Amino acid sequence: MNVEPTVRVEDKLYYNRYLVDVGRPHVTVRAHTTPSPQLLALLNACPARCYELNDNGQVEVTVDGCIECGTCRVIAEPTGDIKWSYPRGGYGVLFKFG
Amino acid sequence: MIEERFDAIVVGAGMAGNAAALTMAKRGMKVLQLERGEYPGSKNVQGAILYADMMEKLVPEFREEAPLERHLVEQRFWMMDDRSHVGMHYRSDDFNEERPNRYTIIRAQFDKWFSSKVREAGATVLCETTVTELVRDDRERIVGVRTDRRDGEIRADVVVLAEGVNGLLGTRAGLRSRPKPDNVALAVKEMHFLPRETIEARFNLKGDEGVVIEAAGTISRGMTGMGFIYANKECISLGIGCLVADFQRTAQTPYGMLDHFKQHPSVAPLIAGSEVKEYAAHLIPEGGYKAIPQLYGEGWVVVGDAAQLNNAIHREGSNLAMTSGRIAAEAIAKVKSRREPMTATNLSLYKKMLDESFVIKDLKKYKDMPMLMHTYSQNFFLTYPQLISKALQNFVRVDGTPKVEKEKATLKSFVKARSWTGLFADACRFTRAWR
Numbered sequence: 058m059n060v061e062p063t064v065r066v067e068d069k070l071y072y073n074r075y076l077v078d079v080g081r082p083h084v085t086v087r088a089h090t091t092p093s094p095q096l097l098a099l100l101n102a103c104p105a106r107c108y109e110l111n112d113n114g115q116v117e118v119t120v121d122g123c124i125e126c127g128t129c130r131v132i133a134e135p136t137g138d139i140k141w142s143y144p145r146g147g148y149g150v151l152f153k154f155g
Numbered sequence: 156m157i158e159e160r161f162d163a164i165v166v167g168a169g170m171a172g173n174a175a176a177l178t179m180a181k182r183g184m185k186v187l188q189l190e191r192g193e194y195p196g197s198k199n200v201q202g203a204i205l206y207a208d209m210m211e212k213l214v215p216e217f218r219e220e221a222p223l224e225r226h227l228v229e230q231r232f233w234m235m236d237d238r239s240h241v242g243m244h245y246r247s248d249d250f251n252e253e254r255p256n257r258y259t260i261i262r263a264q265f266d267k268w269f270s271s272k273v274r275e276a277g278a279t280v281l282c283e284t285t286v287t288e289l290v291r292d293d294r295e296r297i298v299g300v301r302t303d304r305r306d307g308e309i310r311a312d313v314v315v316l317a318e319g320v321n322g323l324l325g326t327r328a329g330l331r332s333r334p335k336p337d338n339v340a341l342a343v344k345e346m347h348f349l350p351r352e353t354i355e356a357r358f359n360l361k362g363d364e365g366v367v368i369e370a371a372g373t374i375s376r377g378m379t380g381m382g383f384i385y386a387n388k389e390c391i392s393l394g395i396g397c398l399v400a401d402f403q404r405t406a407q408t409p410y411g412m413l414d415h416f417k418q419h420p421s422v423a424p425l426i427a428g429s430e431v432k433e434y435a436a437h438l439i440p441e442g443g444y445k446a447i448p449q450l451y452g453e454g455w456v457v458v459g460d461a462a463q464l465n466n467a468i469h470r471e472g473s474n475l476a477m478t479s480g481r482i483a484a485e486a487i488a489k490v491k492s493r494r495e496p497m498t499a500t501n502l503s504l505y506k507k508m509l510d511e512s513f514v515i516k517d518l519k520k521y522k523d524m525p526m527l528m529h530t531y532s533q534n535f536f537l538t539y540p541q542l543i544s545k546a547l548q549n550f551v552r553v554d555g556t557p558k559v560e561k562e563k564a565t566l567k568s569f570v571k572a573r574s575w576t577g578l579f580a581d582a583c584r585f586t587r588a589w590r
Contacts, residue, residue, distance in 0.1 A: 064408070064410050064411050064414045066410050069345070069410065069431075069434035070434065072431055072432055072433050072434050073433060073434060073435075076193075095403075098402070098403045098406070101402065101406045101407065101408045102341070102399065102402040102403060102408075102409070104341065104343045104408075104409040104410060104436035105436070106408075106410075124434075124435060124436045125198065125321075126321070126341060126436040126437055126438055127320070127321030127334075127438050128341045128399055128402070128436070128438065130321060130333070131321075131333065131334050131335070131336055131339055131399050131438070132336060132399065132403055134333065135333065141323075142287075142323065143191055143285050143323065144191075144285070145285055145303050146191050146282070146283035146284040146285040146302070146303055146304070147191075147192070147193050147282070147283030149198075150198070151192070151193050151197045151198075152196070152197055152198065152199070152200060152262075152263050152433065152435060153263055153432070153433060154261045154262070154263050154264075154346045154390075154432070154433045154435075155196055155197070155198075155199045155200045155201065155203075155261065155262035155263035155266070155433075155435060
């Protein structure tokens with residue numbers, strides 16, 4: 058039933074074109090010791106798998122592969138767990154087909 | 156700071172924003188359109204189907220100029236379980252008409268062309284510019300925008316918010332609330348490239364004929380969601396979407412569902428041997444009529460996905476976006492032609508005109524459907540597809556069992572799964588929400 062372990066999102070992201078705004082991530086996670094249920098939900102819900110657990114069990118975000126859908130904003134911005142903006146003009150994902 | 160003052164600023168260069176900017180520019184207004192992407196379309200994602208009637212109202216000659224893929228001659232609905240699908244197809248040669256009704260398009264290409272029409276009409280289009288904030292005066296009226304460009308404050312009489320489903324400006328300014336997990340679906344999509352002849356053979360097409368397949372059932376694993384497969388000229392758009400609230404609840408992954416959908420025995424042969432060239436994700440407003448926010452205020456209007464104007468039942472969104480953009484622009488132009496200020500009272504004309512259009516009438520018709528589909532998603536997306544598939548297999552498989560016994564078994568499986576009262580209640584609920 059579950060095919061997830063075999064799906065490599067990284068491979069999918071390689072198809073896309075990005076202009077990464079180095080050093081200026083447009084999404085940040087609030088510092089925490091134990092992740093909230095909303096933050097944990099992002100581990101699975103993010104279609105680019107930008108959210109991962111670090112060795113200390115905290116949720117970290119890497120925005121380089123972000124496709125700017127806003128799912129994490131809808132789930133975790135209201136609780137203050139993340140801060141969400143759009144990338145600066147011209148940066149981020151650049152769809153060829155969209 | 157750009158010292159010029161504009162009649163209107165349009166935020167976003169998607170369907171709604173382009174429709175609004177074009178309409179106002181054509182009426183002689185001084186329009187500035189701001190787009191955060193590298194070019195108009197580079198941030199936009201859709202399946203995508205273009206509805207000709209609504210497009211024709213904006214650019215009558217679009218069929219000769221716009222990058223279109225295929226005109227649709229066939230629509231398929233698939234109800235799927237894990238190994239089969241029950242299908243309804245409608246195909247008609249009537250759709251091979253001189254002015255076809257629906258087309259598949261590729262948004263990045265189409266939007267670039269659409270934007271060229273906006274420029275031709277005289278609007279100023281500024282790309283690679285993210286609007287960061289709305290500017291208010293001391294009486295709390297919206298009087299312009301601030302951007303991420305240096306000294307980026309620009310003023311106008313009215314701001315048209317065409318910023319899409321995840322628009323930050325309107326929510327940050329408190330003009331409407333942030334989309335909620337049960338009001339938006341997350342869809343993921345891949346572009347599968349194949350030779351033209353292969354696509355035409357697999358989908359039974361000739362020339363520029365096209366097909367869409369809309370699929371629902373166990374592919375969404377009991378969540379409220381749908382899959383789609385659209386045939387373009389040399390590629391296939393394939394995707395699946397479910398409510399964000401369901402993703403949050405079930406811990407399913409969007410890419411896991413997409414790959415599961417691709418491996419389904421009814422889907423896999425259509426894309427076999429294809430080369431994937433893009434993976435995209437996008438939110439879709441699914442809240443319907445009840446989720447529509449305040450549409451206008453002092454110095455602003457909101458259009459398209461940002462206003463949750465999407466008909467999830469009929470899979471119509473971009474036509475509601477362009478229609479709301481056009482109507483908002485017409486209302487603004489009317490207020491301006493009377494030389495009146497862009498107050499909430501005057502801009503309420505937009506809502507009045509939109510209420511009289513198919514946009515609000517259609518959304519009102521289905522106002523109870525989103526809630527129904529969400530609340531009973533297990534029944535509608537898991538139980539019934541499985542029951543119906545089993546019933547049909549039972550019906551077509553010839554194995555020496557008398558037909559009377561087969562029918563009894565089928566009926567029994569329905570009653571066992573949902574009970575008589577359950578079946579009756581589901582039918583009533585569905586009928587009530589549909590009409």
